Amino acid sequence: MTNSEKSVSYSTNGDGSSSSHQIYNVLLTILEYILIHLKFFYYILEHIFFMIFPREEDVKGEIVLITGAAHGIGKQTALKYASLGATVVCLDINEKLNKETVKEIQSRGGNAHHYVCDVLKRDDIIQVAEKIKNEVGTVSILVNNAGIMPCHSLLQHTDGEIRKMFEINVMAHFWLIQTYLPDMITNNHGHIVALSSCAGLFGLRNLVPYCASKFAVKGLMLSLVEELRHDPRNLNIKFTTIYPYMVDTGLCKRPKIKFPNFMRLVTQEEAAEAIVKAQRRGIEEFAIPNRFLYLHRLSRLFPRRATDVLFDFMEAYVDSDL
Ligand SMILES: NC(=O)c1ccc[n+]([C@@H]2O[C@H](COP(=O)([O-])OP(=O)(O)OC[C@H]3O[C@@H](n4cnc5c(N)ncnc54)[C@H](O)[C@@H]3O)[C@@H](O)[C@H]2O)c1
Numbered sequence: 001m002t003n004s005e006k007s008v009s010y011s012t013n014g015d016g017s018s019s020s021h022q023i024y025n026v027l028l029t030i031l032e033y034i035l036i037h038l039k040f041f042y043y044i045l046e047h048i049f050f051m052i053f054p055r056e057e058d059v060k061g062e063i064v065l066i067t068g069a070a071h072g073i074g075k076q077t078a079l080k081y082a083s084l085g086a087t088v089v090c091l092d093i094n095e096k097l098n099k100e101t102v103k104e105i106q107s108r109g110g111n112a113h114h115y116v117c118d119v120l121k122r123d124d125i126i127q128v129a130e131k132i133k134n135e136v137g138t139v140s141i142l143v144n145n146a147g148i149m150p151c152h153s154l155l156q157h158t159d160g161e162i163r164k165m166f167e168i169n170v171m172a173h174f175w176l177i178q179t180y181l182p183d184m185i186t187n188n189h190g191h192i193v194a195l196s197s198c199a200g201l202f203g204l205r206n207l208v209p210y211c212a213s214k215f216a217v218k219g220l221m222l223s224l225v226e227e228l229r230h231d232p233r234n235l236n237i238k239f240t241t242i243y244p245y246m247v248d249t250g251l252c253k254r255p256k257i258k259f260p261n262f263m264r265l266v267t268q269e270e271a272a273e274a275i276v277k278a279q280r281r282g283i284e285e286f287a288i289p290n291r292f293l294y295l296h297r298l299s300r301l302f303p304r305r306a307t308d309v310l311f312d313f314m315e316a317y318v319d320s321d322l
Contacts, residue, residue: 068146072249082110
């Protein structure tokens with residue numbers, strides 16, 4: 001009974017039963033209050049327990065679809081999933097390199113398929129999905145990885161560049177999720193992984209549209225979790241948002257790092273390892289390295305100008321590619 005319903009029942013009951021109703025409702029509220037506290041602390045303890053003793057889901061037999069699998073993080077993630085016994089579906093606009101990813105997986109004894117797909121085009125995504133369902137099966141893990149990163153000041157970005165970045169980095173996530181989520185809901189089984197970035201946690205110079213697109217991915221994923229968690233039929237559908245720091249794929253063309261020993265580029269292999277680990281552990285948000293997620297949360301507690309001093313000291317950014 002909602003609070004407004006409770007108050008209606010007090011006012012309509014003019015006889016002696018109203019006071020016993022009131023006592024009943026007060027007891028119910030106290031019980032609810034105790035339960036909320038118990039649950040709150042239970043979930044904190046559960047979280048700490050699984051941080052210390054992580055449980056990893058087996059991905060053998062799962063069908064994992066990875067966008068942007070022809071190169072970089074996507075390619076390494078495809079290799080990693082295949083090495084764990086998953087069937088991997090590699091999607092990319094670059095047919096030649098995508099075929100090479102699949103060949104490499106097959107030469108190592110893995111199971112993989114390649115499809116050309118321009119994630120800019122919603123129709124393309126839908127048509128390819130039908131083919132995949134007929135030829136490979138139902139996708140149970142979707143890794144939304146494909147992304148681009150033009151890097152210069154906002155006033156130097158063209159409108160076409162900004163639109164394209166949002167089409168690939170954000171809109172494609174919507175179309176892919178709308179395409180693959182329904183089967184996950186039907187089967188109450190699935191996992192959606194999204195590549196955001198540390199640029200989706202901190203605003204960075206020369207990356208204004210890119211940061212905005214990666215913040216959007218964060219918002220999309222967190223609100224999707226919120227939307228689905230209210231229906232118990234979705235209990236076994238999980239979500240993981242990944243925030244990598246700079247990775248050595250060539251996407252960051254001109255990285256500038258003051259303390260390379262402390263803040264070196266992450267290797268593609270390390271990134272892939274971390275993505276698969278976070279997915280298998282069902283971690284909702286994971287930065288690579290993960291200390292950046294804690295740094296982000298901590299930095300929100302302090303005034304902007306105070307944290308600027310620290311970030312200016314650490315100085316890690318990407319120079320303009322123009
Ligand atoms: N490299 C980094 O430093 C870094 C850091 C944080 C986040 N990320 C994110 O990780 C993801 C992968 O980055 P990466 O460094 O491996 O990039 P990458 O350039 O090495 O690989 C991207 C892949 O996506 C494909 N792709 C691009 N446009 C496409 C389209 N329209 N349709 C289909 N495929 C398309 C490319 O062909 C390529 O194979 C991106 O979302 C990126 O924003 C990268």
